[in-house]
Amino acid sequence: MEQKKDFLRLVVDRHPSASPVRGIYLITDDGARLVERVTQALASGVKLLQYRRKAGASGEILSTGLQLKRQCAEAGATFIVNDDLALARALDADGLHLGQEDGNPQEARRELGQQKIIGISTHNLAEALKAEADGADYIGFGAMFPTGSKEISHLAGPEAIPAIKAQVKIPLVAIGGIDRDNGSRVLDNGADALAVISAILGSRDPGLAAAELALLFNRREPYPRGSVLTIAGSDSGGGAGIQADLKTVTLLGTYGASAMTALTAQNTRGVTAIHGVPAAFLSQQLDAVLSDIPVDVIKTGMLFSGENIGIIADKLLQYGRRIVVIDPVMLAKGGAELIDRKALTLFKDRLLPAAYLLTPNIPEAEKLTGCTIHNEDDMCRAAEILHRLGAGNVLIKGGHLAEGTAVDILFDGKDFSRYPVPRILTKNTHGTGCTLASAIAAFLAQGEPLPQAIAAAKGFITIAIKLAQPLGKGHGPVNHYMAAQQVRCRQGAPHQE
Structure with a gap:
């Protein structure tokens, strides 16, 4: 019986190496041709998509979400909804991402099911430890760099990642101002995934921008590398x-x-x-x-x-x-x-x-x-x-x-x-x-x-x-x-x- 218990524990282990939360984590914007741009990015290496909508009619939000979920399924990517438990349930999303004031991961898991992925935004070690203790599957951590998408009140920087990783064992998604030229700093400090918006969706060629970012993850591979x-x-x-x-x-x-x-x-x-x-x-x-x-x-x-x-x-x-x-x-x-x-x-x-x-x-x-x-x-x-x-x-x-x-x-x-x-x-x-x-x-x-x-x-x-x-x-x-x-x-x- 002891062997069986150990086996079951390994299956549900939330260690980063067993988690799908790795690679490019793309967050949607409110720009035109969203599905087209996301589809191009998914074809070039995006591993997770977070569907975030700030405005719009409920029917249109649901319709777009269904299209994005279908594209993620075809690309083998994980589909996560941002801050909206009801939408995540309606779309049968793979997971839900919560802000600090947006609910409890345990409640979200009860509503969505035990196999769903729950993430929480954090800005410091105390918030990260609490998210892990509350049952989150991963944390968003930042901001890494200043960004034009919103005003930054917590600028942690890449150098803050090692202290978090030393004590928090679930995957860390770095967020905030990340692009091709600074993403290597973030990865070298231990991030498991890079969350980006404009670096991909703001590009004239989202597929190429995603391919550039995806290559950065090779820096952690053994030799021969790439x-x-x-x-x-x-x-x-x-x-x-x-x-x-x-x-x-x-x-x-x-x-x-x-x-x-x-x-x-x-x-x-x-x-x-x-x-x-x-x-x-x-x-x-x-x-x-x-x-x-x-x-x-x-x-x-x-x-x-x-x-x-x-x-x-x-x-x-x-x-x-x-x-x-x-x-x-x-x-x-x-x-x-x-x-x-x-x-x-x-x-x-x-x-x-x-x-x-x-x-x-x-x-x-x-x-x-x-x-x-x-x-x-x-x-x-x-x-x-x-x-x-x-x-x-x-x-x-x-x-x-x-x-x-x-x-x-x-x-x-x-x-x-x-x-x-x-x-x-x-x-x-x-x-x-x-x-x-x-x-x-x-x-x-x-x-x-x-x-x-x-x-x-x-x-x-x-x-x-x-x-x-x-x-x-x-x-x-x-x-x-x-x-x-x-x-x-x-x-x-x-x-x-």
């Missing part, structure tokens, strides 16, 4: 292409998969032959990977043909991949053309608008925009043009300029960010573009927000160039191995066993 699919050509010399991509991703601690677009006969002196992969076989490779392996980030390099570009664009839509790093490889280090004019037009029409991040060097940016780039101002103008063509974020690499400092410039549609590093005088730069884009993809897959992922990748490629050793008779490859060793040591990441 996964990257590289779609590129093979470099027989091993310094660039798929070989460089897989070296970079693996050495930085992320799982790497690949789909090949072309084979090249290539060494440090250049490309002597190219054998394209049939588009149908590329399609089979992509289906094989994307139908089985949970890919976090896709990185593209040499695409070779218009047919390949069309296949890739179709597969991104089919599998709903949103975080795509596109390195528009057009010229080999030795000057060989790697894409024809027809394919370039198709690239701009079909694939460039799918880019979460586009990473052209200056010659590639000139070819894509028709502009001549002589300085940083020209780089900024080119980045704006590429953003207008559809790229979500644009990182133009300034290594081809003559200044003593090599500056890359990121444009996110609103602001410019500079990433300057001292120029390293060496001819051993084969594979730098592939390696940088793959490193960005790996850091994104590991849960770094885009600005930090770029900064970390810049640090990695700079070390790799600095430590490059002469190999071959032309442009030698960068030193992936030693650069990864130094980066991992600086991060304090454990070596993989």
Whole structure:
């Protein structure tokens, strides 16, 4: 009998690891097209939805709630009603969230049923301990940061989370001003879920905003952390292409998969032959990977043909991949053309608008925009043009300029960010573009927000160039191995066993 009692206790254990209260916790707003926006977010990683309505006719509130509940069921997400016991009962919601003045969790559980999830908003340790003692399944805790949605009277901040987590054993949902760029601080301090409103529903693309936030949770996973699919050509010399991509991703601690677009006969002196992969076989490779392996980030390099570009664009839509790093490889280090004019037009029409991040060097940016780039101002103008063509974020690499400092410039549609590093005088730069884009993809897959992922990748490629050793008779490859060793040591990441 004792064994049976222990078994039953484990089944109803409310420990965070057994709770569905983990991941992105989306709270609804009162804006237009709510169901459409929520549906996009659910498809990109939202795990819990809290239905909150401040005004409206009761029939319309109920109708919208039924639509949202259905969308949550299809997405496998938890549907919670905010502060309205009668509405939660009418909708047969998965749970109810209560404010400090909105009722007792025990009463709510009696009304809704023992299996329903009950949450309570808290602002300090005393309130959190009381919520747990009263039988809550989770607490909302905040505010983390100032927010424009309402006036903040309790600004706890992320640094207050560890003290709560040390004494309260139910999941903690952090709330208040959380977005892509500060969410990592909240997670690193121990939050189990991130509650957001405008960071997703206020975005022009709620699905993409949700995908960005969902990736942050990978920062807590064991190594290899996250996964990257590289779609590129093979470099027989091993310094660039798929070989460089897989070296970079693996050495930085992320799982790497690949789909090949072309084979090249290539060494440090250049490309002597190219054998394209049939588009149908590329399609089979992509289906094989994307139908089985949970890919976090896709990185593209040499695409070779218009047919390949069309296949890739179709597969991104089919599998709903949103975080795509596109390195528009057009010229080999030795000057060989790697894409024809027809394919370039198709690239701009079909694939460039799918880019979460586009990473052209200056010659590639000139070819894509028709502009001549002589300085940083020209780089900024080119980045704006590429953003207008559809790229979500644009990182133009300034290594081809003559200044003593090599500056890359990121444009996110609103602001410019500079990433300057001292120029390293060496001819051993084969594979730098592939390696940088793959490193960005790996850091994104590991849960770094885009600005930090770029900064970390810049640090990695700079070390790799600095430590490059002469190999071959032309442009030698960068030193992936030693650069990864130094980066991992600086991060304090454990070596993989």
